[in-house]
Amino acid sequence: MRKINIAVFGxxxxxxxxxxxITNSEKANLQAICGRNVTRVSELARIYRPxxxxxxIEALLLDPAIEVVYIASPNATHYDYTKLVLQKKKHVIVEKTAxxxxxxxxxMFHLAEQNQVMLFEAMRTIYEPNFKILSENLSCIGELHSVTLRYQNYSKQCLLSNQPAILDDAHGGGTLRTIGIYPIYxxxxxxxxxxxxxxxxQKKEESKDYGGTLVLDYKTHPVIINVSKIANSLETHSEFYGSKGTLKLDRCFDIKDLTYFPLQKRSEAIATYAVTTNGIEHEFNYxxxxxxxxxxxxxxxxxxxxLLTADIIELALGFGKKDIK
Known part of the structure; x- marks a missing residue:
């Protein structure tokens, strides 16, 4: 089987x-590792032997063997680096938020089309086998009334850090873009x-996104998303409420457990796949x-x-409540 040559940038x-x-895959070959931290590049190279x-990245793009570049640099740099790679007619997998x-x-999608290559945003949750099981079992709760999704992860670093990229909208950071993107997807x-x-x-501080409550209003039901980097939820699970019962999801990534609670009956565990040790496996296979x-x-x-997720985040951060045209 032919292996596709991938470079890791970051x-x-x-x-x-x-x-x-990549090292353990039958589908891919680690063609290169690239980063500005020479010591770290050397450490990874000793382990994974690219x-x-x-x-x-300019030197990396001169390597004719590279077919795909995975970009995991800081969010604010994704646009510039992706543009360089696409112009060289190489496929791109860019870490969320793209x-x-x-x-x-x-x-960037238009540029990918012009150069006849593909561009993907790395977002593991929706490619996990257990997400497919969630999707297939939603009908068991009957008519959907509402959904509550949670991802709250207190970060002392966010409150103390002087690095603007961590929370600042202007540097591609903030809670919606770092952890809120999981439940949005x-x-x-x-x-x-x-x-x-x-x-x-949660805090009305200009250009800073510490977290909050995001409401996505659908015709038949709302989806209420609670995200935060300055608060912890006592419960990490998410819930789907329907006319026949409730479906409980243990968390918004690396999904392990799904449980159905029929109205006035005992709960029923839904069979799920065991979570692998490397959570990116399924998305990269895709x-x-x-x-x-x-x-x-x-x-x-x-x-x-x-595209839809980017639109929602931009509307949420920039305009508050607004109809999607």
Missing amino acids: TGQISEQVCQW HNTYVS FYTTKQTKE IAVALFGKPETVYYHR FINAIENKSYKYYRQAKALT
Whole structure:
């Protein structure tokens, strides 16, 4: 079986997970590791043994063997780096959150089309087998009344840090873009485009997104998303409420448990797949299969979710309550 040549740009924890997956994959070859931290690049190279190492993306893009570049640099740099890679006619997998604005997102997809390559946003949850099981079992609760999704993770670093990228909208950071994107993707993958979007921030500090309550209003039901980096929820699970009962989801990524609570009856555990040790496995299999098989149907599906999620985040952060046209 032919292996596709992937370069990893970035040296953080998520990049190491990707290097690990590529090394163990029958579908991919680790062609290069690239990053500005020379020491860290050397450390990863000793463990995962790429064909080449680079300290600049410009040098990396001169390697003709590279077919796909995975970008895991800080969010605010994604746009510039993705543009460089797409112009070299190489496929891109860019870590969430992919781009700062809807305009940037549309521009990058258009550039990918012009250069006849594919562009994906890495968002593991919707590619997990247990997310598919969730989708297939929603009908068991009957008519859907409402949904509550939670991802609250207190971060002392956010409150103390002087690094603007952590919370500042202007640097591509903030709670919606870092952890809120997980439940947003769940909502749009299950229900599509909401009619209205409203975000009530926990702290009214200009250009800072500490978290809050995001409401996505659909015709038949609301989806209420609670996210925060300055508060912890005593319960981490999410719930889908219906006319026949409630479906409980243990968390919004690396989903392990699904439980059905019929009205006035005992709860029933729904059979799920065991979570693997490397959570990026399923999304990368999806991306590589789409690229290798030229599966434009699956590519368009992923693209549509990325565009819709970008639109929702931009509306929430920029305008508060506004109809989606």
